[in-house]
Amino acid sequence: MPDSDSAGPHPWLRPLFFAAVIRPALLLGFGLGVRHRERLPQTGPAIVVANHNSHLDTLLLLSLFRLGALRTVRPAAAADYFGKSGAVRWVTQNLIGAILIERHAEGGRRTDPLAPLSAALLRGEIVLLFPEGTRGKPEVREAFKTGLAHLSRRHPDVPVIPVALRGLGHALPKGEWIPVPLNLYAAIGEAVESDPKNKQAFTQAVEAAIDALDAELPTAVWD
Amino acid sequence: MQGILETLRGGVGLILGLILLLLLIATFISELVPKLRGRAGSPELISRVRAWWVMAGLFVLAVLVGKRVGIAFIMFLSYLALKEYLSLIPQRSADRKVLLWAYLAIPLQYLWVFTGRYGMFIIIVPVYLFLLLPFRLMLTGITQNFLRASSTLHWGLMMTVFCLGHLAYLLVLPPLHPAGGVGLLLYVVLVTQFNDVAQYVSGKSFGKHKIVPQVSPGKTWEGFIGGLICTAVLAVVIAPVITPLSVWEALILGVLLPAVGFIGDVTMSAVKRDLGVKDASSMIPGHGGILDRVDSLMFTAPVFFHFIYYFVYGPYR
Numbered sequence: 001m002p003d004s005d006s007a008g009p010h011p012w013l014r015p016l017f018f019a020a021v022i023r024p025a026l027l028l029g030f031g032l033g034v035r036h037r038e039r040l041p042q043t044g045p046a047i048v049v050a051n052h053n054s055h056l057d058t059l060l061l062l063s064l065f066r067l068g069a070l071r072t073v074r075p076a077a078a079a080d081y082f083g084k085s086g087a088v089r090w091v092t093q094n095l096i097g098a099i100l101i102e103r104h105a106e107g108g109r110r111t112d113p114l115a116p117l118s119a120a121l122l123r124g125e126i127v128l129l130f131p132e133g134t135r136g137k138p139e140v141r142e143a144f145k146t147g148l149a150h151l152s153r154r155h156p157d158v159p160v161i162p163v164a165l166r167g168l169g170h171a172l173p174k175g176e177w178i179p180v181p182l183n184l185y186a187a188i189g190e191a192v193e194s195d196p197k198n199k200q201a202f203t204q205a206v207e208a209a210i211d212a213l214d215a216e217l218p219t220a221v222w223d
Numbered sequence: 224m225q226g227i228l229e230t231l232r233g234g235v236g237l238i239l240g241l242i243l244l245l246l247l248i249a250t251f252i253s254e255l256v257p258k259l260r261g262r263a264g265s266p267e268l269i270s271r272v273r274a275w276w277v278m279a280g281l282f283v284l285a286v287l288v289g290k291r292v293g294i295a296f297i298m299f300l301s302y303l304a305l306k307e308y309l310s311l312i313p314q315r316s317a318d319r320k321v322l323l324w325a326y327l328a329i330p331l332q333y334l335w336v337f338t339g340r341y342g343m344f345i346i347i348v349p350v351y352l353f354l355l356l357p358f359r360l361m362l363t364g365i366t367q368n369f370l371r372a373s374s375t376l377h378w379g380l381m382m383t384v385f386c387l388g389h390l391a392y393l394l395v396l397p398p399l400h401p402a403g404g405v406g407l408l409l410y411v412v413l414v415t416q417f418n419d420v421a422q423y424v425s426g427k428s429f430g431k432h433k434i435v436p437q438v439s440p441g442k443t444w445e446g447f448i449g450g451l452i453c454t455a456v457l458a459v460v461i462a463p464v465i466t467p468l469s470v471w472e473a474l475i476l477g478v479l480l481p482a483v484g485f486i487g488d489v490t491m492s493a494v495k496r497d498l499g500v501k502d503a504s505s506m507i508p509g510h511g512g513i514l515d516r517v518d519s520l521m522f523t524a525p526v527f528f529h530f531i532y533y534f535v536y537g538p539y540r
Contacts, residue, residue, distance in 0.1 A: 030306075031303070031306060031307075031310075031504075031506070033504055033505055033506070138316065167310065170314075170319065173319075176319070178320065178323070180319055180320070180322045180323055181302075181306050181309075181322075181326065182306065182309060182310045182322075183306060183307060183310035183504060218310070218311065218500055218504070220310060220311055220312060220313055220314065220498075221313050222313060222314045222315065222316050223313065223314075223315055223316065223368065
């Protein structure tokens with residue numbers, strides 16, 4: 001494993017990038033409607049879980065945190081997608097501050113994909129996770145994978161905060177490169193009780209929490 | 224600085240003083256009166272009034288700095304309103320990129336405002352974009368819900384770009400009064416927003432007989448008429464201060480603008496009801512979204528504009 005698990009975000013480039021570029025762009029180019037912002041943890045360790053529709057998801061989630069707290073917020077990103085080329089990898093690690101995860105077991109060599117996230121939680125950081133594993137169809141939540149339950153089982157005392165995101169799958173869906181100005185919405189929920197014994201029940205509880213939050217958000221159904 | 228002093232001439236300063244006074248009265252009622260009585264004020268009312276301070280402050284600042292900044296401010300308002308509208312309405316996924324073409328209406332419309340080309344300003348959205356957008360929609364090759372897609376798109380453009388754009392064009396009309404275009408703009412905005420509040424207050428105080436209960440149950444005849452009378456008085460009193468309107472013209476507008484503003488308000492209520500939302504967004508605390516705040520203005524702006532363009536500016540053109 002390279003040093004990707006401990007290589008943190010750039011100490012001042014990342015806050016600057018979010019204050020000067022990402023936040024104004026999200027605010028003016030799209031517009032944010034955020035519900036229950038006060039529920040978002042600003043200190044770790046914590047696991048923040050959201051549905052995944054767009055590359056904008058991570059940027060939106062990160063921009064919800066205070067600039068001072070941003071230092072310890074680490075999104076999980078797929079190493080096979082974001083770790084490929086040097087430039088993308090540099091941006092992903094330094095500006096986004098992502099922890100690269102090996103999604104697929106490599107050639108029989110069994111590595112623990114969750115180890116870097118565990119380490120981050122032990123360092124007291126806030127981990128952002130998209131348990132769908134991939135961006136699916138716009139605005140449709142897919143079933144969550146079990147990674148979240150495995151991680152939570154290892155850290156039963158770390159709060160798991162569900163977040164519902166909406167609108168991003170229309171503004172910039174998978175496969176599209178031109179963003180369309182549309183409002184983006186986020187709703188933050190109360191922590192979901194960890195259930196180390198029953199992976200499935202826990203995963204379903206988180207899914208249900210996100211679906212309930214999603215119902216609070218304005219919905220324009222596209223056909 | 225000189226630009227600001229110049230716009231303050233011709234009664235504009237007086238009207239700004241009036242706006243300040245109205246805001247102070249509102250703050251007195253929402254925050255000070257409950258405090259004096261030893262009670263907590265209504266948080267809804269307090270946030271509403273505070274948002275009024277911010278909105279009025281931004282608007283006045285943008286208008287005072289200069290014509291170009293004023294136009295740019297209204298252009299930005301159009302953008303926010305269109306974005307809010309497009310975020311609410313159901314769309315066809317295939318049309319996602321056509322939305323960018325719809326946004327194109329904003330620079331086009333305001334280009335003709337900046338350059339003062341009335342003939343293009345009045346045509347670009349209702350005619351050219353009306354013809355262009357369905358053509359672009361047709362190119363996606365999907366005919367199911369084609370009519371719905373093209374009409375919702377155009378309806379939104381008419382409301383947020385064409386109708387609101389009239390506010391900006393007031394700024395480039397040749398001045399017939401020392402207050403110039405700023406005076407006209409302040410007049411229609413102040414009268415419309417005052418009417419919203421006056422209708423709301425008199426509806427809350429005396430409201431009994433509902434006008435359109437299925438659409439907007441809060442709207443009553445008592446609120447409408449009470450608001451209309453208060454607004455008509457204001458419209459006639461401030462007309463000579465910042466507009467070239469005669470007393471008769473001001474009186475007609477004093478009745479016309481509240482009536483049209485009411486229609487705008489309930490029409491947007493019908494749209495929101497159709498979409499199943501209460502507020503267009505939660506952008507402005509206590510007010511909802513941009514569309515919720517400018518709904519009556521989207522109707523009064525073009526009506527006011529054409530009234531003065533026809534009766535005051537043109538010899539009945």
